[in-house]
Amino acid sequence: MKLGTLIPVLTLIATPSAFADDNACPENQSVSVNRLVTPVVTDAGALAGYAFVTPRVCLSRSYSALDFREREHFLMDALVRGVQHSPFRLQPDGAFDRTDAEAAFRRALAQVYDPDRVSAIALEGDDARLMRP
Numbered sequence: 001m002k003l004g005t006l007i008p009v010l011t012l013i014a015t016p017s018a019f020a021d022d023n024a025c026p027e028n029q030s031v032s033v034n035r036l037v038t039p040v041v042t043d044a045g046a047l048a049g050y051a052f053v054t055p056r057v058c059l060s061r062s063y064s065a066l067d068f069r070e071r072e073h074f075l076m077d078a079l080v081r082g083v084q085h086s087p088f089r090l091q092p093d094g095a096f097d098r099t100d101a102e103a104a105f106r107r108a109l110a111q112v113y114d115p116d117r118v119s120a121i122a123l124e125g126d127d128a129r130l131m132r133p
Contacts, residue, residue, distance in 0.1 A: 025058035031065050032056050036079055038101060039087035048090045049130035053123045055105060063117040071112055078108035
């Protein structure tokens, strides 16, 4: 693997999750969603590769994981569509900008679940594969 590809991969993996702090999901009601393939594009909009992320959702105390799973397929559909329009962005320095993708994930979550049942979503970066130039 070339050094130019390795640095962004390490940056993505090292990015802390919003759930790294116990206060982010204080009732320990976090649920992992199926792994998702997210496009990574350059500032010019060209496809640079793909990131494989695992969304984690923080549920309110009154909402069970079983209840969450009943509508998870609707969430996955909304996540896939949202991230296609708001992908990760590869910065010139090799870092990833997740801002647009995270906003798309929050919008998808709000489309499927009531805000009083689901309070947060975080993307855990597991793997990124950039195309070779």
